[in-house]
Structures are given as structure tokens and as C-alpha cells.
Amino acid sequence: MPEKSIREMNDFERLQNSLSARTFHAIIIICVVLSLAAVLFGFYLYTNSVRNQYTEKAEDAAKTIAGIVDGDEVGKYVDAVTETYLGLSEDVRQKPDSDEYAKAFESIADERFYEITELLKKIADANGLSTAYIGFLDPTGKKFIIVLNSDPSGDFKGSGHAVDVDKNVLTEISKNLSVIPALISKNDNGYFSLGNAPVYDSHKNVAGYAVTGISMQTVADMSRSFLIQYVIVLAVVTILMAVLMTLHLKRKLVKPVNQIADAAQNYVKDKRAGIISTDHFSKLNIKTGDEIENLALIMADMERDISEIENNLTSVTAEKERIGTELSLATRIQADMLPNIYPAFPDRSEFDIYATMTPAKEVGGDFYDFFLVDHDTLGIVMADVSGKGVPAALFMMVSKIMIKNHGMNGISPKTVLEKVNEQICSNNREEMFITVWYGILDLATGHLRASNAGHEYPVVMQNGNKFELLKDKHGFVIGGMSGVKYREYEIDLTPGSKLFLYTDGVPEATNEKMELYGTDRMLDALNTAVNGSPYEVLNAVQNSVDSFVNGAPQFDDLTMLCLEFKGGGKKTMKEITVDASVENIEAVTDFINAELEAIDCPMKAQTQIDIAIDELFGNIAQYAYSPGKGEATVRYELEMDPRRVIITFMDKGKKYNPLEKEDPDTSLSAEEREIGGLGVFLVKKTMDDMTYEYSDGYNILKIFKNI
Amino acid sequence: MTISKELKGTELKIALEGRLDTTTAPDLESVIKDSVSGVTDLILDFEKLDYISSAGLRVLLSAQKIMNRQGSMKVVHVNETVNEVFEVTGFSDILTIE
Structure with a gap:
């Protein structure tokens, strides 16, 4: 694997690392190794068979000679040469090429001697032998003494000539075997294949040894030319195959891969430039019928799918933006629906009121409301619509308007709730419902009449004491059932008293450990601001809730209202x-x-x-x-x-x-x-x-x- | 309420003192009914009348209707409160007030 990434390479490095180049290299290496093995093995087989053939031929020739010549005659010449050889002085024996040496043996050669020599010569010519002679081992066993030679002018000279014979030959002959295996020997004139056969006399004694030699020079020449041709053919075949394979690879693999790569590059380029085109891959027309074609088809499918998804995404995003804009408008409209300018009644000294609503989604189902029914009566509403989001918000709007409309008639709280319930139940297919606490406060006397339709307990602080839950009697939720009657109760607020109303989003605020905030924590928070203004009271609760949930997502709307009755109306x-x-x-x-x-x-x-x-x-x-x-x-x-x-x-x-x-x-x-x-x-x-x-x-x- | 009447020929003068309201209006009504026959000029003196309610107005209206047939009727010495009632109810257009 190359250490550099392909992106860091220059063109030459890329070419070197290309699939074609690598395939080419691999094929060459494989072919060279295979060829080398084939050459070595072929050459070995070839030379082995040739050598076997030659040694066999030499051996056959030696046996022929041993069979044809008369053992007794040979024995006679051997004895004569032996006698003469042993009779030579040490000086002469050391100079076998001297005339003196040759003369010592001249007398041995008679007519019959030459006839046998002629026979040897004929056999040698007929069998393509380079040499054929008969001799014996010198009694010292170190030299071979020539007795009869087919070519006395050749290397082995005439009778009596002692030659240093191959050690292997001497060893074989000294074993006095009836059959001596042929072998290859080397002397100054190159390789020879030597055949040997013992010559027996009439008493079956070994009279001497027939030796034949075939020059291996031609064999060596033939082997060399065989090797050269073999290598050339293999090299040509190898290169041809490598080239063909590479071309094939290029057409079937590299070219389509490059096409796909180019298409992918153009695809990205067009995408960036904002050009809408969906046929980068589908127009490739790769017909390789293998994994590459499959890859191209998959890429085409992918391109089409991505385009489809992109189109969907664009419309979905546009739709989302539109809904987002409308929701934020809805949020503002909803917020504006609730009294949210403080102080709400700057010209009234008898009371102070403050309220907040924090929806969990863009729009919520909680609401509060307060309004002067007449000069002395303040209507106060705290309500929670079932569910969240847009449906709850729509329901909230309707409910808020109904409650205020009935409340403004100055009728009792229970009657207001009953009338609203009837109105909502008359057409409530979605089975939405709403919990409402509605009270009217006589601003002159502090007399509070209230009715509770399934809403949370109000919290009251009286006479400078602590904030405490007022466990009022709940009626059924509004919108739940037609014909429901609500109860009403009355309490007298003394000057300085406070009333705290809230929705379930406050006690049910949840932290990351899924613990609920609860009314106990709420009361504790309220009591930290027991002497505070309504604004400070709500802030205390809000801060307490915020630090409790500690960033966990808000599940429910958070709505709170605090009223302080100051009195002073002196009625x-x-x-x-x-x-x-x-x-x-x-x-x-x-x-x-x-x-x-x-x-x-x-x-x-x-x-x-x-x-x-x-x-x-x-x-x-x-x-x-x-x-x-x-x-x-x-x-x-x-x-x-x-x-x-x-x-x-x-x-x-x-x-x-x-x-x-x-x-x-x-x-x-x-x-x-x-x-x-x-x-x-x-x-x-x-x-x-x-x-x-x-x-x-x-x-x-x-x-x-x-x- | 105190009702005092003074008949001079065909002129009848009735002076009222106190309140002419739901309780007292029937008294005035019966006095007028009993005394009005033959009277051509009916004078109602409101000098000492504190106020008048709609029940009194009803009596005044019926008296006016009777007198329209047999002579004339006038209301005198009307105080501010009573006059205001006449103004508001449109009676100042019906009655002759001096």
C-alpha cells in the first residue's frame, strides 16, 4: 500500500500506482517466476535425458568392443605391454611423450596388433566415438596403461602409454566388476561420456578393459541454444500476456471506474453550482455485466433518490418555515390576548395583580385572565386546556372569550362556569376539556366568591401568615359533561392578603431525574417572597422552578397569577x-x-x-x-x-x-x-x-x- | 303626605305637602276623583311637595286627561327636584307648569 494518500500524489505517482500499472507489474513478476521455474525444470529434464542417452551409447560401444575382440590375444598384448612398462627405467616412465618411451613399445606391434587397432577404429567411427581403446590398470592402481588404441595419434597415444584416468573410473574398474557403469568425465578437451567393459580371456579371467568415450561438447552446445530459445519464447509470451491482461483490465475495470469517478466529481460540482441535473450516473452506459456495472446502476439509483429526497426536503423545509412563521404570529396573538401590560390597573390602589404564561410549545393551552366586571368587582380566571399546541390554543381562545363574556355580566362564578360548560358541551366533538378556577373579588370588601372546575387548589396568604393551599371543593372539568352543577365558596381577604393561582405546569415541572417539582417546593418558594409584590412572588416561584429543572425541557405550559388585596376601599x-x-x-x-x-x-x-x-x-x-x-x-x-x-x-x-x-x-x-x-x-x-x-x-x- | 284643598266656585286648588309616591299617590287620586266634578280650573300647588315618583305622575296624567275635557289644569310652585322629574319624563310638555 502506498503511504501517501492518492490526493497527495503527483501525476507520475498516480500513474505508478494506477490499477493498470500494478496489474502489469504483478503479471510480469508472476510470469517471470513461472518462466524461471519452467526453464530450470525443462533444462534439467532435457540434459538428464541427453546424458543418459550418451552414457548408454558409450557403454554399449564398450560392451561391443569387449565382445568382439579375442580375450586371449588381448591378454597376450597386455602381458607384453605390462612387461615392457615395468621394464622401463623410472626416468623414461616419467616422460611418456618422449621418443625413447615410444620406441620401447614399438616391438610389441605386429600385424595382428594393427588389425585389432583397425577394428577399434571402425567401431569408433560407426558409433560416433571420439575415442576407443583397450588397456589395463597398472599394478600400482594409479594409472591406466593403454594397450590398443583406435586413434594412436590422439590423446591416449599408443601402446604402453600410461594415462591419469578419472578417479571414479579407476575406482569402478578396481572393483573388478563384470559390468562397470558408464559415467561422465571431464578433461582438458571438455566433457566426455565414458563407457567401460571388461574383456575376458578363454579362462574367463579379465584380460583388460575396453573403454569408449563420446565427446559431450555438442550436447552442451545444444543445451545452451535450447535454453536461449526457451527463455526468449517465454519472455515474449509473458510480455504479450501482461500487455493483453492490462488492456483487458483497462477496458473492463479502470475505464468504467474512472468514468464513475468523473461522474461523481461532476455531480458534486453541479450540485455546488446549483445546476439541477439528475443523469450524471444514469447516462454512463457501463455494460461490463459485473460488479462495476452494478456499482454504476446503484450510483444512478442513489442520484435519483437523492434528487427526490432533496425535492421533498425543499418543500418540507418551506412548509416548516411557513408553519414556523404562522406559529410565531399565533404566539404573539395569544400573548396579546392575555392581559400583559403591568401595572394592569394603575389607577387602582386597592389591589395589585401580576401574571405570566410560558408556553411549552409555540402556543399553549394555559391561560389566565382578569377584568373589572364593574367598578368594584374583579373577575380572575386561571385555566388549563387539555393537550398542547395549536388545538389547545384554539380551544383556549374560545374558552377565554366565553368566560370573560359571561363574567362581564356580573353573574356568580358558578353560573359563569355552568353557562360556559353548556356552551362548550353543545359542540365538542374533539372532547377537549378545560379546568378553570374563576373568582370574583369585591374590591371594596375583599370578599371573594369562587368556583373551581377541576383546577388546581388555589394558594392563599392571609393576615401575614404563610402561603397555604386552599383545598376547595372541585367540580367536574368544563367540557366534560353537559348539565354539570358547580359549587361556589366564599372567603374574605383581609388587606395584605395574597392569592396565588397556577396551572399544573408548576407542580409538574420535571427535572432530569424525572422528579416532580411538587406543591411543597412551590409553597416553600412562595413563602420566601411572602411579603413581596405579586411580581416578586411570581419571580420567586419562576426562579425556584428554573433552578429545579436545571435546563431539562419544559413539558407543560407554566402559568401563574398572583393578586394582592390591599384594601382601602373602605366600603x-x-x-x-x-x-x-x-x-x-x-x-x-x-x-x-x-x-x-x-x-x-x-x-x-x-x-x-x-x-x-x-x-x-x-x-x-x-x-x-x-x-x-x-x-x-x-x-x-x-x-x-x-x-x-x-x-x-x-x-x-x-x-x-x-x-x-x-x-x-x-x-x-x-x-x-x-x-x-x-x-x-x-x-x-x-x-x-x-x-x-x-x-x-x-x-x-x-x-x-x-x- | 298632606293634601289640602280649597274650592272657589269652579276653581279647585289642591296643595300637597310631603312625598307623592307609590304609597300616597292613591290618596291624591281619590281626592281628585271625588272633588273634580264641575271644576273648570284645577290648580295643584307643589310648593311643599318634596318629590314625585312615577305613581304620582300617573295620577297627574289622569287628572290632566280629565281636565282636558272639562277645563284646564296647572301645576304651580314646582321645586327643582320635581321639575327635573317633569323634564326627564316629558311631563313638562304635557302639564302647564307655572
Whole structure:
């Protein structure tokens, strides 16, 4: 493996490391190794067989000679040469090439001697022998003495010539074997194949040895040329194969791989440039029918799939952005729906209120609300819609508007909840529901009337004590079931008291260990700010929740409201309950007048109030229980800052709303005038405000007079 | 409420003192009913009348209707409170107030 990455290589290095080059190298190496083995093995086989053939031939020739010559004759010449050789002086024996040496043996050669020599020569020529002679071992065993030689002028000279014979030959001959194996010998003239055979006389004694020699020079020459041709052929075949293989590889592997690589490069380049083209891979047309073609097809599929995914992604992203924008708009609209400008009532000193909502998603289902029902009554709402997100937010909007609309009519909290429940149940296919705590606070007295539709317990701090859960009686959730009745309870807040309302997002805030925040921690946090303003109280809880969850994701909306009742409205209240009869108008008027005189009410206002009592109580006395009888209650209330008298008339008679009656036409003549409705009209004209409510079977009519 | 009446020929003067309201209006109504026959000029003196409610207005309206047939009727010495009631209810257009 190359150590450099292919990206760091120059062109030459790349070429060196290319698949073609590597394949070429590999094939050459493999072929050379194979060829070398083939050459060595072939050459070995070839020379071995040739040598065997030659030694066999030499051996056969030696045996032929041994068989043809007369052993007794040979024995006679051997004896003669031996005698002569032994008779030589040591000096002459050391110089076998000297004339003196040759002359010593001349006398041995007779006619028969030459005939045998001639025979040897014929046999030698017929068998292609380079030499053929008969001789014997010198008794010392170190030299071979030539007796008869086919070519006396050759290397082995004539009779009596002693030659240093190959040691192996001497060893074989000295063993006195009947068959001596042929062998290859080397002398100054090159390699020879020597055949040997013993010559027996008539007594079966070894008279001498026939020796034949075939020159191996031609064999060596033939071997060399064989080797050269063999190597050349193999080299040519090797190179040819390497080239062919490389070309094949190039066509089947390298070229398509490069095509795919180029396509991938262009694909990326086009992508970067924003050119939309989906056929980089599909137009390649690679038809190799193997893994490469498969790779190209897969790449084409991949390109198409990526394009599809990209298209989907683009539209999905656009859609997501659109939804995101709409959601953030929705978030703002929802936030604007809730009163969120503080101080909410800068001109009111009797109370302070602060509230927050932190939705878990962009939009939430929690909400709070507060509104002045009339000058002295504050409606307070804390609610939680089931579920989260857009559906909950839509439901929240509807519920909030309904509760406020009913609440603004000044009716009792339980009635508000019942009416809202009926309205929602009449068309609630999604079976959404909502928990609501709704209360109305009399800002002058601190008197709180509240009703709870399945919402969390409110927390109240009274008389400088601690914040404590107010375990009020819960009704069923709103939207759960039609016809549900809600209970109502009342508590009196003393000046300095605080009311804390929240949704389940506060006690159910969860940290990373999946522990719940819980109401105990909430109460502890509230009590750290027991003397704080509503803003400080909410901050204390928010900080406590934040440090508890410690960055864990918020699962539920977090909504809180705190109201501090400061009092100072200094309202006085008195009431009288009498039989609803005309006779009691005076008693009621005297009761009210006593109060008005106590506050130095201007005469004119007092007169107007007296007229109003006469009109309204008179109506009750004459019509409410007619023809039966019943009681009526008249309540006197005085507000300070600004000073205002409120008189409430309550009866349990027939339900009748005098405000619904049309005003009389005051422009008609005496003959045309109807007298009905004039009284209420008069009251309307002289009082500053007038309200009617029917609650719990009571007609409740209030008149307000600023004094 | 105190009602005092003074008949001079065909002129009847009725002076009221106190409140003309739901309780007292029927009294005035019966007084007028009993005394009005033959009267051509009916004078209602409201000098000492504290106030009037719609029940009183009803009596005044019926008296006015009667007097429209047999003569005339006028209301005198109307105080501010009562006058305001007349103004608001449109009675100042119906009645003759001096």
C-alpha cells in the first residue's frame, strides 16, 4: 500500500500506482517466476535425458568392443605391454611423450596388433566415438596403461602409454566388476561420456578393459541454444500476456471506474453550482455485466433518490418555515390576548395583580385572565386546556372569550362556569376539556366568591401568615359533561392578603431525574417572597422552578397569577329584609335615608335615591310575588374613592329584568301617554348606573349613585 | 303626605305637602276623583311637595286627561327636584307648569 494518500500524489505517482500499472507489474513478476521455474525444470529434464542417452551409447560401444575382440590375444598384448612398462627405467616412465618411451613399445606391434587397432577404429567411427581403446590398470592402481588404441595419434597415444584416468573410473574398474557403469568425465578437451567393459580371456579371467568415450561438447552446445530459445519464447509470451491482461483490465475495470469517478466529481460540482441535473450516473452506459456495472446502476439509483429526497426536503423545509412563521404570529396573538401590560390597573390602589404564561410549545393551552366586571368587582380566571399546541390554543381562545363574556355580566362564578360548560358541551366533538378556577373579588370588601372546575387548589396568604393551599371543593372539568352543577365558596381577604393561582405546569415541572417539582417546593418558594409584590412572588416561584429543572425541557405550559388585596376601599354595607309590600316602602326609605344623612348626602341625590327606592321597591311590592307574598332585601353599600352609593334590591319573585323594557316615548301628548315603564325610566335617568342579574332564584337589581 | 284643598266656585286648588309616591299617590287620586266634578280650573300647588315618583305622575296624567275635557289644569310652585322629574319624563310638555 502506498503511504501517501492518492490526493497527495503527483501525476507520475498516480500513474505508478494506477490499477493498470500494478496489474502489469504483478503479471510480469508472476510470469517471470513461472518462466524461471519452467526453464530450470525443462533444462534439467532435457540434459538428464541427453546424458543418459550418451552414457548408454558409450557403454554399449564398450560392451561391443569387449565382445568382439579375442580375450586371449588381448591378454597376450597386455602381458607384453605390462612387461615392457615395468621394464622401463623410472626416468623414461616419467616422460611418456618422449621418443625413447615410444620406441620401447614399438616391438610389441605386429600385424595382428594393427588389425585389432583397425577394428577399434571402425567401431569408433560407426558409433560416433571420439575415442576407443583397450588397456589395463597398472599394478600400482594409479594409472591406466593403454594397450590398443583406435586413434594412436590422439590423446591416449599408443601402446604402453600410461594415462591419469578419472578417479571414479579407476575406482569402478578396481572393483573388478563384470559390468562397470558408464559415467561422465571431464578433461582438458571438455566433457566426455565414458563407457567401460571388461574383456575376458578363454579362462574367463579379465584380460583388460575396453573403454569408449563420446565427446559431450555438442550436447552442451545444444543445451545452451535450447535454453536461449526457451527463455526468449517465454519472455515474449509473458510480455504479450501482461500487455493483453492490462488492456483487458483497462477496458473492463479502470475505464468504467474512472468514468464513475468523473461522474461523481461532476455531480458534486453541479450540485455546488446549483445546476439541477439528475443523469450524471444514469447516462454512463457501463455494460461490463459485473460488479462495476452494478456499482454504476446503484450510483444512478442513489442520484435519483437523492434528487427526490432533496425535492421533498425543499418543500418540507418551506412548509416548516411557513408553519414556523404562522406559529410565531399565533404566539404573539395569544400573548396579546392575555392581559400583559403591568401595572394592569394603575389607577387602582386597592389591589395589585401580576401574571405570566410560558408556553411549552409555540402556543399553549394555559391561560389566565382578569377584568373589572364593574367598578368594584374583579373577575380572575386561571385555566388549563387539555393537550398542547395549536388545538389547545384554539380551544383556549374560545374558552377565554366565553368566560370573560359571561363574567362581564356580573353573574356568580358558578353560573359563569355552568353557562360556559353548556356552551362548550353543545359542540365538542374533539372532547377537549378545560379546568378553570374563576373568582370574583369585591374590591371594596375583599370578599371573594369562587368556583373551581377541576383546577388546581388555589394558594392563599392571609393576615401575614404563610402561603397555604386552599383545598376547595372541585367540580367536574368544563367540557366534560353537559348539565354539570358547580359549587361556589366564599372567603374574605383581609388587606395584605395574597392569592396565588397556577396551572399544573408548576407542580409538574420535571427535572432530569424525572422528579416532580411538587406543591411543597412551590409553597416553600412562595413563602420566601411572602411579603413581596405579586411580581416578586411570581419571580420567586419562576426562579425556584428554573433552578429545579436545571435546563431539562419544559413539558407543560407554566402559568401563574398572583393578586394582592390591599384594601382601602373602605366600603360600608348594611341591609334590611322586609315583606315586599307597599307599606314597607317608607321603612326602606327611612333605612336608606338614615345612612345617607349620616354621610351628609346632598339633598338632591337623596331625593333621587328616595324616588328610585319608591319606584323599584314599589315594583317588587306590587308585582314580584303577585298575587302571593314574599320578602325583599335591600342592601346599602358605600364606596369611598370615589364616593358612591350602591343599593341592591333582591327578591325571590318572578324573574323580571326591568332593564329589558323599552323606554317610554316622552314626546307623546297626555292623551297618548302610557304610564307603564316610566318609573324605571326615571331611575335610569337619575342614577349613574343600574344593573340586573338573576342568580340562584334571585332578581338582583343594583343602582349606583355617585355622591 | 298632606293634601289640602280649597274650592272657589269652579276653581279647585289642591296643595300637597310631603312625598307623592307609590304609597300616597292613591290618596291624591281619590281626592281628585271625588272633588273634580264641575271644576273648570284645577290648580295643584307643589310648593311643599318634596318629590314625585312615577305613581304620582300617573295620577297627574289622569287628572290632566280629565281636565282636558272639562277645563284646564296647572301645576304651580314646582321645586327643582320635581321639575327635573317633569323634564326627564316629558311631563313638562304635557302639564302647564307655572
